[in-house]
Amino acid sequence: MSGTGMDVPLPVPVPMNSPALSRRPATPHDIPFLLALRQRTMNGHLVASGAEIDDAHHKARLMHRFECAEVLLHEGAPVGLLKVSRDALEWVVIQIQLVPAWQGRGIGAALLAEVAGQATRAGADLTLSVLKANPARALYERLGFFIERENGFSYEMRRKP
Numbered sequence: 001m002s003g004t005g006m007d008v009p010l011p012v013p014v015p016m017n018s019p020a021l022s023r024r025p026a027t028p029h030d031i032p033f034l035l036a037l038r039q040r041t042m043n044g045h046l047v048a049s050g051a052e053i054d055d056a057h058h059k060a061r062l063m064h065r066f067e068c069a070e071v072l073l074h075e076g077a078p079v080g081l082l083k084v085s086r087d088a089l090e091w092v093v094i095q096i097q098l099v100p101a102w103q104g105r106g107i108g109a110a111l112l113a114e115v116a117g118q119a120t121r122a123g124a125d126l127t128l129s130v131l132k133a134n135p136a137r138a139l140y141e142r143l144g145f146f147i148e149r150e151n152g153f154s155y156e157m158r159r160k161p
Helices: 028-049 055-063 107-122 136-142
Strands: 022-025 069-074 077-086 090-098 125-131 146-150 154-159
Touching: 028 055, 028 069, 028 077, 028 090, 028 125, 077 107, 090 107, 107 125, 107 136, 125 136, 136 154
Parallel strands: 090 125
Antiparallel strands: 022 069, 069 077, 077 090, 125 154, 146 154
């Protein structure tokens, strides 16, 4: 991979009135798509935050808790990733990414609201990390997350049940 995110073609845009997405567990076969998706959706935020964008960093982040990854599908074609770890007292949204054609439609908000509801019913806190340069922070705050701490690149956010 060259690090541009353009080596693996991403799905073409679909109509706004498309049916709901389905999901399935990620497999090693999905790694090229998921790596390209991560590069395409995260490089701008990472650069703006002063963080690394090399292929090794992207792959390490993708492979972290890969067993928790679900591929989001539209008519069988991959269009995104949802990765959530679920432990007894705390759930962690590790990654949520959608191809650009699917962004801005409320899909990410709906997925997060679904996970937040499940975490609440389980009595678990829900946490996530967001890069300081990523405007998704506003969405997370609307969904009840608050900043618990920060580091040089990101905010660590939490939502109580």
